[in-house]
Amino acid sequence: MAGMVIVITSGKGGVGKTTTCANIGSGLANRGFKTVLIDADIGLRNLDVVMGLENRIVFDLVNVAEKTCKIRQALIKDKRFENLYLLPAAQTKEKDAVKPEQMVELCEELRKEFDYVLIDCPAGIEQGFKNAVAGADQAIVVTTPDVSAVRDADRIIGLLQAREIADPRLIINRLRPDMVRKGDMMDICDVNDILAICLLGIVPDDETIITSTNRGEPAVLDANSKAGQAFRNVVGRMLGEEVPFMSLDFDLGWMSKIKQRFIKK
């Protein structure tokens, strides 16, 4: 059976596309699926460092597109999983070094061999975005609960629908339950109402994302990470499992939990 090609996109930069891609990819591999991650952010590659594979790069996406090397030669095997690979972006080329037709061809080749092909899309709506979505069957839109990220996500959803990538799914990243509780951050319902697409996950703002990125090890593998749990939930939902969304109380200490109960009564 041919694999699924999924683009991870957002419009706005810095909302966590690369982190999401690394975590979902590792999560899928951990569940036994043969997965490849494509870094489509030519000129600003980062998926390699987030995955901790930056020292192993020989060939890249542009070499593959230009056919100066075979796909197999450019794929980097993950440190932790036998069934996870990375196709890194070129660092010294421009976004237009790859054409949409070449991306389509590449995705068609990769889906023969892999269960999942995840594409880390660059920020923006220009050539890099067009390349990244060209060969995709599905899309995951990442946003944070702030006005600029949600606005850009809305624009991206419109562009995806215009390209007939049906039913993009949403991940709300970096949610701060303490701020939501005080009415100082949009909650899941607010963002979901505005964007009106299927919700795939809610990821809390979590320091373990920073520490795990420092180490080059996706948080999804850390049993004690809240964000890691959120990404494990996302992977479960992608595989068709019914996973309830996380409760917002998770970051409360026991003292404040008692306090909250007290106030409620």
Place this chain on the structure above:
Amino acid sequence: MDLMGRFFKDDTSSKDMAVERLRLVLVSDRAGVSPGLMEALKEDLIQVISKYMDIDEEAMEVNLSSSELSAALTASIPVKRIRR
């Protein structure tokens, strides 16, 4: 005063403001029509209508408005004379 201020404080939270502002800005974002496209549409309208009527091109107005469920194109075209 401080106490009064606290009691009667404007209780719009910053989150409600974010939601409200987003709703407004997205209405125009979603209309998604560039000024260039509107100008081209206007030119074409003038050409077609001019076959039948003499219109005041300067005073002509074409607007696209949209709500959550639908979009409407409205044109106000003053007619100077009907051609026979």
